[in-house]
């Protein structure tokens with residue numbers, strides 16, 4: 001009799017596994033991209049149409065693509081979603097100047113020690129050189145400020161002068177801390193304007 005119990009238990013476990021898998025499939029993709037091709041397919045599926053897998057993973061520092069490990073890939077995808085929303089509203093090309101920066105690279109490029117780039121949760125975006133007029137910089141900053149106010153998962157917003165018009169954006173992820181903007185003096189007037197419009 002004991003020999004008949006085991007197959008029944010195994011069948012039961014198999015049915016549970018199958019049930020679990022099918023409900024995951026309904027919830028969305030379960031495969032984490034591990035290469036450029038997989039990442040591009042996932043970006044296409046999410047509607048990230050203005051940034052390629054290549055540019056979202058390109059590192060000037062190593063002159064190669066850096067694919068985040070699977071545990072950090074969801075962060076990059078979320079950051080790509082945010083970048084696409086900004087790009088769509090901006091309506092003109094934006095280039096990715098910095099993405100995933102594992103240590104010790106982050107320290108080597110003088111990134112801040114707790115940079116969200118290390119977690120693949122951050123992207124730096126800038127307008128192509130020659131298009132960064134005062135008016136365009138102001139417009140991009142306002143779009144980012146408005147979005148930061150409206151979306152609590154938009155965690156960090158930085159506004160830089162070099163290259164002109166560059167913004168840093170990062171997203172909420174497991175292990176992220178509080179929301180921040182910097183430099184506070186530069187971002188505050190944009191947030192105030194965005195708030196006044198609302």
Ligand SMILES: [Zn+2]
Nearest residue numbers: 122123124168
């Ligand atoms: Zn950055």
